[in-house]
Amino acid sequence: MRIRTFDEYQLAYQKSIEDPEEFWAEVAQEFQWRKPWTKTLQWNFNEPNIKWFIGGKLNITENCLDRHLATKGDQPAIIWEPNDPNEAGATLTYRMLHDQVCRFANVLKRNGVVKGDRVCIYMPMVPELAIAVLACARIGAVHSVVFGGFSAQSIADRINDAQCKVVVTADGAYRGNKEIPLKSTVDDALIGCPGVQKVIVLTRTRTPVSMLKGRDIWWEQELKQVTADCPAEEMDAEDMLFILYTSGSTGKPKGVVHTCGGYMVYAAYTFQNVFQYEENQVHFCTADIGWITGHSYIVYGPLACGATSVIFEGTPTYPDNGRFWDITDKLKVNILYTAPTAIRSLMSFGLDKVNNHDLSSLQVLGSVGEPINEEAWHWYDDNIGKNRCPIVDTWWQTETGGILISPLAGITKTKPTYATLPLPGIQPILVDEAGKEIEGNGVSGNLCMKFPWPGILRTTYGDHKRCRQTYFATYPGLYFTGDGCLRDEDGYYRITGRVDDVLNVSGHRIGTAEVENAINMHTGVVESAVVGYPHDIKGQGIYAYVITDQMPADHDADLMKRDILATVTRVIGPIAKPDKIQFVTGLPKTRSGKIMRRILRKIAEGDTNSLGDTSTLLDPAVVDDIKSGAL
Numbered sequence: 001m002r003i004r005t006f007d008e009y010q011l012a013y014q015k016s017i018e019d020p021e022e023f024w025a026e027v028a029q030e031f032q033w034r035k036p037w038t039k040t041l042q043w044n045f046n047e048p049n050i051k052w053f054i055g056g057k058l059n060i061t062e063n064c065l066d067r068h069l070a071t072k073g074d075q076p077a078i079i080w081e082p083n084d085p086n087e088a089g090a091t092l093t094y095r096m097l098h099d100q101v102c103r104f105a106n107v108l109k110r111n112g113v114v115k116g117d118r119v120c121i122y123m124p125m126v127p128e129l130a131i132a133v134l135a136c137a138r139i140g141a142v143h144s145v146v147f148g149g150f151s152a153q154s155i156a157d158r159i160n161d162a163q164c165k166v167v168v169t170a171d172g173a174y175r176g177n178k179e180i181p182l183k184s185t186v187d188d189a190l191i192g193c194p195g196v197q198k199v200i201v202l203t204r205t206r207t208p209v210s211m212l213k214g215r216d217i218w219w220e221q222e223l224k225q226v227t228a229d230c231p232a233e234e235m236d237a238e239d240m241l242f243i244l245y246t247s248g249s250t251g252k253p254k255g256v257v258h259t260c261g262g263y264m265v266y267a268a269y270t271f272q273n274v275f276q277y278e279e280n281q282v283h284f285c286t287a288d289i290g291w292i293t294g295h296s297y298i299v300y301g302p303l304a305c306g307a308t309s310v311i312f313e314g315t316p317t318y319p320d321n322g323r324f325w326d327i328t329d330k331l332k333v334n335i336l337y338t339a340p341t342a343i344r345s346l347m348s349f350g351l352d353k354v355n356n357h358d359l360s361s362l363q364v365l366g367s368v369g370e371p372i373n374e375e376a377w378h379w380y381d382d383n384i385g386k387n388r389c390p391i392v393d394t395w396w397q398t399e400t401g402g403i404l405i406s407p408l409a410g411i412t413k414t415k416p417t418y419a420t421l422p423l424p425g426i427q428p429i430l431v432d433e434a435g436k437e438i439e440g441n442g443v444s445g446n447l448c449m450k451f452p453w454p455g456i457l458r459t460t461y462g463d464h465k466r467c468r469q470t471y472f473a474t475y476p477g478l479y480f481t482g483d484g485c486l487r488d489e490d491g492y493y494r495i496t497g498r499v500d501d502v503l504n505v506s507g508h509r510i511g512t513a514e515v516e517n518a519i520n521m522h523t524g525v526v527e528s529a530v531v532g533y534p535h536d537i538k539g540q541g542i543y544a545y546v547i548t549d550q551m552p553a554d555h556d557a558d559l560m561k562r563d564i565l566a567t568v569t570r571v572i573g574p575i576a577k578p579d580k581i582q583f584v585t586g587l588p589k590t591r592s593g594k595i596m597r598r599i600l601r602k603i604a605e606g607d608t609n610s611l612g613d614t615s616t617l618l619d620p621a622v623v624d625d626i627k628s629g630a631l
């Protein structure tokens with residue numbers, strides 16, 4: 001499965017197009033299957049109905065853990081770096097990780113979790129988070145990890161949508177100089193979740209927490225009751241492995257479903273080839289396991305390849321802005337995979353903290369989550385990679401399971417801001433608004449995929465129709481990514497950003513409708529419209545236009561804004577807080593009542609001279625009012 005030269009890439013790509021089934025069957029054969037599959041692929045993009053490795057039986061944890069014990073039992077699987085650099089970290093070898101996963105899997109079983117049950121995980125970035133994830137996979141339970149930055153309300157919505165039976169959490173979390181009360185947030189969430197039977201609580205911060213008799217139990221106590229013997233559950237390749245909620249253009253986040261066989265093959269294949277992972281390298285992905293990047297490139301991809309994966313609990317700027325470089329130096333990191341927003345933020349501090357660390361262990365740099373601007377790309381290349389580490393700008397999505405378009409490190413010639421070329425098995429196509437293919441090079445359009453790859457989502461949990469509507473109905477016969485894209489003269493792809501109502505704020509996906517719903521819940525708010533605008537560090541900032549029943553007097557306006565922020569934090573979480581709130585008396589609507597977001601975007605961008613045609617508006621005067629009050 002390993003590609004080592006550009007010629008090999010071209011050959012592999014060719015083969016993957018001519019005979020996809022044979023291509024992926026060869027890749028999949030490198031894994032450990034309990035029973036081989038009988039048919040490699042069956043698909044249509046209309047229902048959609050996508051199945052890979054049909055009839056194959058496996059357990060992903062046997063591939064991520066057991067398989068390595070004989071040869072790599074004593075090699076580090078996970079290196080944990082705590083929030084506070086003065087606290088002792090931890091190294092878990094493959095043997096230790098296997099042992100702990102089996103033990104925790106037995107804890108889950110003891111508490112009534114069986115194959116197919118959903119388990120919500122809301123935890124800090126500690127090894128136990130990966131252990132909980134893998135323990136679910138071990139017994140065939142479906143994990144739904146919720147990022148620690150989401151509110152009680154968001155947790156409750158996700159728990160109820162997935163009908164989770166058990167929640168795994170911790171007393172609290174450390175992030176920078178903050179202590180975050182996870183368990184109390186879960187307690188608030190569970191007021192609205194009657195289906196949850198057990199809450200397993202890890203001790204991390206020793207914050208006082210309420211522990212309800214019969215429902216809440218301590219991780220540490222439970223571990224005393226179990227052995228380390230837990231045979232892996234035999235799973236069908238198409239059994240559900242996990243659900244991960246992500247934002248779309250409608251108000252309610254969707255539970256993206258990935259299955260055992262295809263996801264494993266794809267996460268491992270892309271990890272190996274994109275990063276050109278070599279034995280014994282230390283891989284540091286700075287994402288949170290609460291996002292897809294953490295699922296695929298902290299947990300499953302690296303472990304399936306027997307790599308050493310770093311789990312970092314803290315933030316890039318604590319205790320100071322040199323923390324990534326400190327970790328790189330200390331752990332001799334070889335592959336660093338981070339987001340443009342982190343790079344831009346660290347850039348702004350200058351080079352002092354970069355230059356007093358030894359970064360010579362670095363061999364490959366990666367970028368993910370949002371378009372990387374040219375300045376950040378060069379800063380990363382010059383100052384972190386010292387112009388000797390290839391940068392892989394990896395484009396993909398929660399729905400794709402793994403990277404789809406990216407250079408292969410050191411193999412594909414890179415070009416700043418370009419994700420470059422599709423990986424083997426990936427067939428991108430650009431279409432215009434009407435769905436017509438835009439052929440040739442030097443063109444741009446909406447990015448779609450013509451053919452499935454093993455890591456593609458199978459459904460959205462509990463609502464297959466929504467999956468079809470969102471991804472497969474816009475352009476019949478194609479998977480629509482929601483991204484705009486440019487293909488240059490050399491056939492290189494550059495992702496230009498979302499073409500739907502989805503924002504990308506600091507690499508986090510947030511739906512404008514979700515934020516609007518939250519703002520509209522605030523007392524006195526009549527209506528709101530949310531758009532993105534370019535933000536130097538975050539990539540995009542959130543700009544909210546809000547109509548209230550009474551225009552707040554100036555001295556109240558500031559307080560009302562802060563109140564609205566508090567409501568958004570309560571409903572979604574701090575990551576969705578608008579950067580700017582403008583109170584307005586009306587919104588630019590067409591005669592049919594549709595908000596013309598194009599105009600609002602322009603004003604938010606500060607580009608008020610070219611608002612285009614406003615004659616179709618119900619009340620064109622609204623625009624002047626908004627312009628005059630723009631922030």
Ligand code: WTA
Pocket residue numbers: 246291292293367368369370371372393394395396397398399419481482483495496497498504507508509
């Ligand atoms: C954006 C994150 C440009 C894109 C893995 C996509 C990118 C959305 C890149 C998915 C990149 C991700 N260049 N844009 N290298 N990577 N995106 O689901 O808009 O959190 O649709 O998955 O992030 O975000 P998600």
